[in-house]
Amino acid sequence: MADLASNIPSMKDKVSPAEWQLRVDLAAAYRLIAVYGWDDLVFTHISARVPGSEHHFLINPYGMMFEEITASSLVKVDLQGNKIDDSPFPINPAGFNIHSAVHEAREDVQCVLHTHSAAGVAVSAQQQGLLPLSQQSLFALSSLSYHDYEGVALNIDEKQRLQTDLGDASFMILRNHGLLVAGPTIADAFLFIFTLQRACEIQVMAQSGNASTISIPQPILAGIKAQASQVTKGMGGNLAWPGLLRKLDRIDPSFKE
Helix, strand or coil: CHHHHHCCCCCCCCCCHHHHHHHHHHHHHHHHHHHCCCCCCCCCEEEEECCCCCCCEEECCCCCCHHHCCCCCCEEECCCCCECCCCCCCCCHHHHHHHHHHHHHCCCCCEEEEECCHHHHHHHCCCCCCCCCCHHHHHHHCCEEEECCCCCCCCCCHHHHHHHHHCCCCEEEECCCEEEEEECCHHHHHHHHHHHHHHHHHHHHHHCCCCCCCCCCHHHHHCHHHHHHHHCCCCHHHHCHHHHHHHHHHHCHHHHC
16 A cells, blocks of 8 residues: 555646645645544545536545555545546445535535544543533534444435534534534634544543543633634634644645645
8 A cells, every 4th residue: 555655647737836735735634634543544524625516526435544644645436436546445335425415505615624532532432422521622612513333434314414413613512423624724623623533532531540530610611712813813723733734844745645
């Protein structure tokens, strides 16, 4: 697989500058998920809507590790799962069902990011879901939805139920399954998953002790959206994204290939 990945021809001159930048940023998101240890071998996904009216989106080549993914290796598909460009890689049908459901229903969403992290799945298996135990949890709780587990997401009929459950939320907990975020940009989606993941980690750690936990009062939760904009200086994910790209450049800049 590594040899195949290294021999994939560059797509840089075959796509628009806007699509190429999207590919670079999406490949970066995959690499960052691996850096932070939130990948699950090859079994989760990040997708990004390609600019234009065709509703095409990019998703990972099924079988490549997240640390191997490059801008040119990403697979472009339509809402029916047909590959738009030649690619030696298949796509994961369960991943396609989840991501196509969101892209089909949410014109405001550019990036859908889904993980199976240990802390995320642990919280998804708790009856009460995410609790207001940390500052991080409040940002997710201000726009959070839930979707009940229906087995591996291979049933196309599940798409409509997932769309209904997501509604206009930015964060979703897939019961007994994992986490999902929907962002207007790749940078925003990564900030969303970072925040939700950290909230889940803190919750699991707080529950591991014998002491009672302290919930944050509801009036504070009600004002969190305005505070979120102040914290990021109105830049959202773009506040941290350039630094994250510099981190990747220091580790391995091949995601840009």
